[in-house]
Amino acid sequence: SKGYRVLALAMRQLKAGQGLDLEEASRGRSEVEADLEFCGFLLLTSTLKDDTAATLDHIQAAGYRCIMITGDGPLTAAEVARQCGILQHPSSETLALEKSGDGVVWRTLTASSQEDAEEIEFVPSAGALDNICAAHGMVITGAALEVLLNSDSDGDSAASAICLLGQRAAVFARVVPAHKEAVIHALNETNDFTLMCGDGSNDVGALKRAHCGVSIISNPDLEERLSQRRENLVGPAPKTPKKKKSASSASKSSKKQKARGSRSTTQEDEQAGDDRRAPDAASLPQEPPRYLDRTTKLMLEITETECDPTLVNLGDASIASPFTARRISIDCVRTVLLQGRCTLVTTMQVYKILALNCLVSAFMMSFLFLVGAKQGDTQMTIVGILVAALFFATSRAEPVDSLSRQRPPVSIFSVAVCLSVVLQAAIHLVAIVSVASLGIPLPIAVDEYTPDGPFRPNAFNGAIFLISSVQTVTTFVANYRGEPFMQSILEHKLLLYIALGAYGVLTLTALGLPVFTRLLEVPDFKLGSALEASVRFPLIIIMIADVLLCVGVEYGCRMLE
Numbered sequence: 001s002k003g004y005r006v007l008a009l010a011m012r013q014l015k016a017g018q019g020l021d022l023e024e025a026s027r028g029r030s031e032v033e034a035d036l037e038f039c040g041f042l043l044l045t046s047t048l049k050d051d052t053a054a055t056l057d058h059i060q061a062a063g064y065r066c067i068m069i070t071g072d073g074p075l076t077a078a079e080v081a082r083q084c085g086i087l088q089h090p091s092s093e094t095l096a097l098e099k100s101g102d103g104v105v106w107r108t109l110t111a112s113s114q115e116d117a118e119e120i121e122f123v124p125s126a127g128a129l130d131n132i133c134a135a136h137g138m139v140i141t142g143a144a145l146e147v148l149l150n151s152d153s154d155g156d157s158a159a160s161a162i163c164l165l166g167q168r169a170a171v172f173a174r175v176v177p178a179h180k181e182a183v184i185h186a187l188n189e190t191n192d193f194t195l196m197c198g199d200g201s202n203d204v205g206a207l208k209r210a211h212c213g214v215s216i217i218s219n220p221d222l223e224e225r226l227s228q229r230r231e232n233l234v235g236p237a238p239k240t241p242k243k244k245k246s247a248s249s250a251s252k253s254s255k256k257q258k259a260r261g262s263r264s265t266t267q268e269d270e271q272a273g274d275d276r277r278a279p280d281a282a283s284l285p286q287e288p289p290r291y292l293d294r295t296t297k298l299m300l301e302i303t304e305t306e307c308d309p310t311l312v313n314l315g316d317a318s319i320a321s322p323f324t325a326r327r328i329s330i331d332c333v334r335t336v337l338l339q340g341r342c343t344l345v346t347t348m349q350v351y352k353i354l355a356l357n358c359l360v361s362a363f364m365m366s367f368l369f370l371v372g373a374k375q376g377d378t379q380m381t382i383v384g385i386l387v388a389a390l391f392f393a394t395s396r397a398e399p400v401d402s403l404s405r406q407r408p409p410v411s412i413f414s415v416a417v418c419l420s421v422v423l424q425a426a427i428h429l430v431a432i433v434s435v436a437s438l439g440i441p442l443p444i445a446v447d448e449y450t451p452d453g454p455f456r457p458n459a460f461n462g463a464i465f466l467i468s469s470v471q472t473v474t475t476f477v478a479n480y481r482g483e484p485f486m487q488s489i490l491e492h493k494l495l496l497y498i499a500l501g502a503y504g505v506l507t508l509t510a511l512g513l514p515v516f517t518r519l520l521e522v523p524d525f526k527l528g529s530a531l532e533a534s535v536r537f538p539l540i541i542i543m544i545a546d547v548l549l550c551v552g553v554e555y556g557c558r559m560l561e
Contacts (some may be wrong), residue, residue: 089137213321
């Protein structure tokens with residue numbers, strides 16, 4: 001119940017020169033290990049890494065449910081889960097599902113023996129389990145899972161019971177590799193998306209069964225080196241003994257209880273001594289935090305493994321999982337989630353940008369063809385370079401450093417995505433129709449138009465080029481996802497500067513600045529005449545309205561996700 005791994009030590013004294021012959025050794029352990037003398041308990045503890053609890057807290061705060069599936073005993077697993085923040089209930093309020101005869105029952109986890117434990121009937125229904133989950137923590141043992149998996153009842157009923165437990169229990173203890181795989185399979189059957197993190201060959205089945213498998217390395221030597229490096233940077237961490245050992249021997253059974261009592265007293269005295277030596281925290285001078293940020297930790301691990309590549313042995317887990325981190329920390333799970341979310345929303349926004357850009361190009365070319373105009377080579381080249389620069393800037397977006405409870409859309413055909421594309425396309429179409437309706441004169445008759453003929457700059461072509469170029473930039477600005485999955489457009493300086501620069505050049509061109517009108521092959525709208533005011537300023541207003549409406553529609557549709 002304190003998180004220790006407890007080993008019981010016993011021995012049998014042999015006379016000088018006496019050994020176990022083959023006949024005695026073949027009788028089995030029950031006879032060979034008879035008449036043993038109890039020596040004591042060996043207590044081992046494996047302290048949590050300094051970022052484990054923080055990482056799990058961050059993941060759970062984002063709405064993900066964390067489950068521990070381990071081969072440790074129920075008491076040890078429950079205590080470690082409490083230290084990690086996975087299990088919230090104390091030991092007195094935690095129930096363990098254990099084997100009882102041919103069935104399974106709930107027992108209090110703190111009972112000293114099965115006879116003293118309070119038993120509660122196991123009812124495999126959602127209502128009964130919800131009532132237990134509301135007042136107790138739940139620990140499922142491997143023996144109970146084995147009973148459910150091998151029960152003679154309907155196979156669907158057994159699978160349903162495991163699914164119900166998987167949705168509510170936080171800890172699965174004393175399990176074998178097959179049980180880990182069964183738990184992951186049960187969670188998959190409930191339409192949950194699962195991520196499994198493991199470091200050994202006993203995790204291979206579960207890593208392959210999960211939707212996403214992440215393998216990490218387990219190397220005590222590397223952990224020790226990193227601990228020393230961390231102490232060199234921020235000073236020594238609070239001392240936590242890695243091993244506590246207490247052993248005593250007794251020649252007679254009457255001394256065994258005394259030895260046990262002395263060990264308990266010794267441990268209590270040591271704890272009391274530690275409490276007496278601990279000064280009041282308020283009286284100590286404030287020190288800087290003794291923890292490193294994620295980037296510094298990552299660089300320390302990379303540097304250490306590069307200095308000695310033999311420290312990293314990937315093993316079987318890396319073969320079974322699609323993601324392998326050459327690290328000892330589960331912080332890589334957080335990285336996978338952050339990068340995965342960023343990749344998903346980037347893919348979504350690229351599809352939307354491509355669809356809208358194709359529609360804008362179709363609208364623009366259709367209107368030019370109908371009036372006998374075309375787009376110039378210089379204009380097409382400049383727009384192509386601008387689109388390439390915007391795509392490059394979009395691909396350079398970095399994920400945020402914290403997980404949000406908001407989920408990204410899981411399908412390109414979701415209501416929010418489709419509605420956003422349709423409404424933005426309608427806004428672009430209305431904007432182009434509005435520009436075409438401003439009464440801009442055409443330089444030639446429609447019947448004189450030759451598609452393969454030379455490009456003749458004209459006011460109508462210039463106006464359509466300006467509004468279509470603004471719409472092209474707007475597809476990137478409006479559909480850039482930003483927070484809470486990646487850095488906002490205000491933080492993404494490259495994309496922000498390219499977009500602002502493009503808007504600025506197009507606006508100055510619409511205002512008639514000669515240097516840009518010559519570069520973009522946009523002639524004046526009858527400068528100095530009454531037609532100038534009736535075309536130039538409405539064109540700028542339509543350009544601004546197109547940008548604002550598209551951005552508003554996109555952010556409004558995101559509220560439907």
